[in-house]
């Protein structure tokens with residue numbers, strides 16, 4: 001396997017990464033690769049897509065269906081933050097098998113915890129290892145939500161390539177800024193400017209390295225939030241709503257708001273009563289049974305509840321106080337509308353037509 005780097009810009013809808021905001025990256029893509037839009041896996045949330053991008057497989061194989069898990073048999077639930085949940089082989093492990101050196105750089109610490117097992121160099125803004133930082137000549141990182149965390153992690157990636165020259169580098173950011181700022185804002189543009197600068201530097205330092213830049217999911221403004229759990233409770237329905245986006249990074253999404261939920265019906269709950277309610281809610285655009293969703297989106301049927309609900313474009317499910325909240329302050333993801341992500345390549349493994357999903361980067365590199 002050739003020397004490569006995958007950069008996953010967290011929450012980078014295609015509108016953020018343009019010829020205007022990232023001129024050097026596009027120049028390199030024009031000369032040595034391509035730029036196109038591909039699809040993320042559904043749900044369009046972080047954990048699900050890191051699993052797919054790292055393994056080249058769909059969630060039916062990775063078994064990662066969210067940032068949070070729920071077991072309807074045992075009623076056990078919790079955050080997915082450590083190893084053991086991911087069931088597919090990662091590209092990091094594939095490189096290791098060939099005796100090659102790997103590096104994993106992330107702003108969100110949990111990503112390293114869940115996927116970074118066995119990497120040679122692991123760098124996390126959230127849980128920095130001083131010895132590694134000293135080795136690479138890096139200062140201590142800022143806070144995870146700090147706007148400069150993107151600059152820091154990109155700088156770390158450059159230092160890593162220059163000093164350690166790993167065969168494979170996986171680098172990812174935090175979507176805090178994009179959750180709060182749209183593509184037209186100077187705050188969002190500054191994020192891309194850092195990425196543009198450091199990718200150009202990484203290319204200069206190691207011109208033959210394959211570089212893939214993509215995102216785990218997009219990001220859109222949402223003006224209506226609904227609490228479907230409260231709606232169901234108010235109708236005395238017995239069900240449990242699991243938002244796959246739910247995580248500990250509440251600064252990013254204070255209501256755990258996202259465009260999709262899994263609904264687990266209690267054994268004694270009549271599905272017709274649930275369907276009657278779900279169909280009456282205008283903010284819900286699509287209702288899929290477990291079987292339909294598993295088939296269409298390659299999801300593991302045993303982990304996504306009995307039904308999967310998708311919000312309309314300007315709406316999201318959220319843990320708001322009442323049943324509904326209207327807002328101008330929410331940008332989030334999770335639905336079918338945040339499925340498009342950029343894919344920009346420099347020296348890609350295959351030609352443009354071979355890439356349809358972000359997971360295809362690893363699938364093609366690993367010859368799956």
Ligand SMILES: [Zn+2]
Pocket residue numbers: 010011045046047175216217
């Ligand atoms: Zn994300």
